Amino acid sequence: MPQDVVADLVVAARDGDREAFDELVRVTYADSYTLALRLTGNEEDARDVVQDAYLRAFRGLKRFRGDAQFSTWMYRITANCANTHLGKRNKHRHEELSESDPVADERPSSDPELQADASALRDRLEIALEALPPKLRQVVVLRDIYDLPHEAIADELGISETAAKVRLHRARKKLREDLFPRRLEEAADAV
Amino acid sequence: MRCEDLADDLAAAADGSVLLGRQERRHVEQCLRCQAELVQYRRVLRTMRSMRTEVLEPAPGLLADVLANLEEAGERRAVRSMIQGRKAAYLGGLAAATAAGAAGAIVFASRARRLRDAS
Secondary structure, three states: OOHHHHHHHHHHHHOOOHHHHHHHHHHHHHHHHHHHHHHHOOHHHHHHHHHHHHHHHHHHHHHOOOOOOHHHHHHHHHHHHHHHHHHHHHHOOOOOOOOOOOOOOOOOOOOHHHHOOHHHHHHHHHHHHHHOOHHHHHHHHHHHHOOOOHHHHHHHHOOOHHHHHHHHHHHHHHHHHHHOOOOHHHHHHHO | OOHHHHHHHHHHHHOOOOOOOHHHHHHHHHOHHHHHHHHHHHHHHHHHHHHHHOOOOOOOOHHHHHHHHHHHHHHHHHHHHHHHHHHHHHHHHHHHHHHHHHHHHHHHHHHHHHHHHHO
């Protein structure tokens, strides 16, 4: 849907037009769900996050100044809801991976030279993202896929900008190592 | 300079957020391992950016659930504002009655004083 149509819907919704807000949900919910799924790595959690995100958007629409796109505003709300959701979930889970733990790779090893194909790389990247600890995954998804600035990411996740940058660096390193594992002889050469 | 000294900067250099210094650039130009890492980071970043336009289809029913939740929240809000409106009207009425009572008392007291002064 063209941006100016979305902008008109936002104005109408802010003036109390419920139909306009429903239309905004219709045109953006699949996008929000995609982000929620990438952040949580779980369909059920993603559905809860999307529900929560639109409720918050509905209640806070008057505060949306319109200086960013509505989709970007929704990404930020979705990221915040996903963070809250993951935080609650992890309170009840004791086996959470710490950021420094190695990520277990249970996939069959494959020759990096066979991974040249971009779509194959993309498929492997989806799996590698899912295998990342949630704290690292959130930052790398928001920065490298959705292009949110460090400041916005730090705000929505309740961390400092420095922490966001450190997590981003760790996440990128893990992804690269996962997608391009060094061969044994190369590793031996490096020692 | 060793590859390990540079490892931290390569990930940031791949997206241009960090510029490598002259010494670091010279090392990368001569080091196949660092060049390979840089290329790998760039491929990872390029692939992630290509995922930006991808939409993962939600299971059916999500849209209906979201809209139903919003409907419920909207109704709750309407009921709340109605109650608040009634509360405001009640308090306003109470304040008006109190003010009228006070004004009446003042008028009555001043009239009584005037009668007393006249007699």
